[in-house]
Each structure stands twice: as C-alpha cells, then as structure tokens.
Amino acid sequence: MTAIRVLVGTKKGAFILASDAKRAKWEVDGPFFAGWEVYHMKGSPADPDRIYASQSSGWFGQIVQRSDDGGKTWFQPGFKPGETTTTPEGMPVSESNKFAYDTTEKGKALTTHQWYDGTQHPWEFKRVWHMEPSMTDANTVYAGVEDAALFKSTDGGSSWQELSALRGHRTGSLWAPGAGGMAVHTIIEDQKNPQRIYIAISSAGAFRTNDGGKTWKPINKGLSSQYIPDPAAEVGHCVHRIAMHPSRPEVLFMQKHWDVMRSDDAGESWYEISGNLPSDFGFVVDVHAHEPNTVYVIPIKSDSEHFPPEGKLRVYRSRKGGNEWEALTKGLPQKDCYVNILRDAMAVDKLDPCGIYFGTTGGQVYGSSDGGDNWKPIVQNLPSVYSVEVQAIP
C-alpha cells in the first residue's frame, strides 16, 4: 500500500509526517537537527528513501544532511558511520558543506552583484535555500543558494561544484537582494528534456538553460514590477515561485512579488492570470498532480502585511489555468488568522485524488486529500514552517 511522507523544514528543525494512502491518520517524527534552521528537504524521485536536507545556523553555517533510509537515520554525506572520512593522505573525503563560488572570471559578473544601496558588493555564500534531487539519478542533486547561485553534486552531496554560467550571466552584476536576501529558491527540471532547467531568484527573476547549465537566458518578458526603476526590465523582478506540471513542461505558473503569471512558451513570455483573486501578492504556487490546468495559490494581503487578507486563510484554486479562481476554505481558519505561507511551503502528492499540503509560519501543516475541497491540520504547533515537500512511497 502506498505511504505518504510529508517532509517539513522549520526554523528549529525538521519533521516527517507519515500516513497511509487514506491520509487520515498521521504520525509525526522529529525534530531532526533540532535547534537548526532547515530551509528545505526533498526526496529523490529516483530513490524515495534518499532524502537531502539543508541544515543551517547563524553560528555554524551550512550543513548538508542525507538519509538513505527514508529519514530514519541521517548523516553528512561522506561521514556515514563506518565509512572512511579521510583519504590516505589525511585529507577529508567529503566537503559536503563547502559551497565555493567560482571566481575564475574576475572582473566580470562573478566578482560582485548590486547591493541595496546600488553599490557593488562581493558574492558571499550564506546558506542553501533549496535542494532539487535529479529526476533520474539519486546521487545527482542541485542546490539553490544565497547569495544567488546554483550548485550541483554528482556524488550524493559529498562535494559541490557551481554552475557558474548562471551567476556569470552578463546581467549578474545587476542582480540585487530583496529584504529577505538574494537566493536561488526555485529549481525545476524538465522531465522530457533533462538539459532544460528553470530557476528563479529573488530578486533577479527567472532564468532558463537548455544545455544543462552551460548557458542561461533571463525569461522575464511580460513581467511588470513597479518597485524597480524600469518595471519591464530584463532582470530585477522578485519572482517568488514557479510551478510546472511534468506533462506540460512549456507551461509555467508564477507567483511573483505581486501578480500571478503564466507562460505557455517555456518562459519566453508571460501574461497575468490573477483574475478575481482577493490579492495577487503571495509566495506559493503549485499544480495539481493529474490536472495540468488546475493551479493553487494562497493570497497574502500585501508586501507590507504578510498574512491572509481579512484574517481568512484561503487556498485559491483555478481549474482553468488561471484568471477564474475559487476560494477553498473548508477546514481552514476563517477568522483571526495572521500567518504567512513561505515560497517553498506547498506541495502536492501523486495519489488519486491528489493531496495538497502547506505549512505556515505559525507552525501548522494543513493537508487536503481531495484536491483542496476539504482541509485538516496534520500538526498545529511546529516551529515556523519554511518548507513542505511530499513523497508517495509505493
């Protein structure tokens, strides 16, 4: 029987919520990495028992954790108990937490980016925001990091190499952080074309590679951002999240800082689909597992007030690929709710009917096992939720 694992990263550790396919009764395991920030964890589509986690701390920096048994036990890649941790020369076999920026093209975009005050500022690694395991190889995983860069590991997270053509794009020196920093937070592989990857950066915008990361193209035409000097600039847009259905990889849905957007041509152009949403500000966007035209967002009041409009926590669903949205409220608090839902904190499972999950900054994780019609809190008192991912285990 299929089992469901919901992987929850929080401000103070990670949790795994487990259920059977009915998704009615849940067991909560954790905290893992207690006391550390867990920005994200995600299982490998190639091997569901392989899970990667980003563990970080203002004191001690970045740690990468890996589980090979579905989250029961964890280790820093290269430091598994019983495995050799040093080479015959005495050097560490693993540097799983070393994210060294490529500086080989000094004087170009690889040395500095734009700071808040418009001056140039050196790139500084801060943390991994998002882990994206390869669709086909459990040992290959991408990491989106702050300051905005993309790294890749092909040895199960033991070592990381930057795909520096992204940061080295001719616009790299123009990228600037938003209030929350400047990070690669979205990484989407095209299942039909493994050489094509989409990424998004707050607040530089969306980019696409068609050659496995050797070259990148900004894909921000049609976006309009009033908070930058040129609202239609090539880069500088605060993209919060992009979602794609694997069967239709040329169609992308975007929750921008303001505006919900859609592209039907692999990001070459975007058009707005905010329609009747009560607010088009928000962070999450996701697509139904079996209905490529069914999209979910959670409107947030504004960029100055990060909570649901009117204190009502509502997921909005469009079955028409945007513009026409219906509020999903059953089981969600409809008064006095002032939590936020961060960009990586929504996920869908692949069961039928499709399950939808999201976590809040108030520590609740809500789940729906019927495509969003009805919701229940799975847990209510976790630390502030940073990320939610889900796995269906055969």
Next chain:
Amino acid sequence: MIRVALPYHLRNLANVGSEVQLLVTGEVTVQSILDAMEERYPMLAGTIRDHDTKQRRPFLRFYACGEDLSLASPDTRLPDKVIAGEEPFLVIGAVAGG
C-alpha cells in the same frame, strides 16, 4: 593532550561529549588546535572557521584561561595550562535570544 570544549550543536554534529581531547603536534596555537580538530572530526570543517580563508565565523569566540583569544593572531602560542591539558580551549557561541 589538548582539551577543547565545543558548543552543544557542534558536539552533536561530531557525536562527542562536552570536551574532546586532541593530540596537537608542534606549537600549540589556535590554528594548530583547529587544524587537529578538523582532521580528527572532519564534519566540523567549515562550522568554526571558513573552509578556505580560515576566518573565524562571526558568532563564535575563542577563550582560554580567562583570556579572549578571538582576535589574537591564529599563530599565538596558547597559555601553558592549555598546553599542559590543565585548562580547556573554549569555543563559545554568541548567546541566543534577547
């Protein structure tokens, strides 16, 4: 043997108790202690100081025998009592909270 006291989270990462004992060859300095620490416990590399620049992470301080060694040169010889194993070298994290 040199005694080193680590913060809670680093003890968990390295799976050690409140103090570790390290064999340090040559002059006993902040640098040689951290070199020996990272060789013995490679999972701590990058958590106390930068992998490449070897710069101390900003929220951490080094103390020994009542002295703040955080800003001392990494090559400064440590107090005799640390070298003799009578006093620990302390890695201290900034206090969290308000």
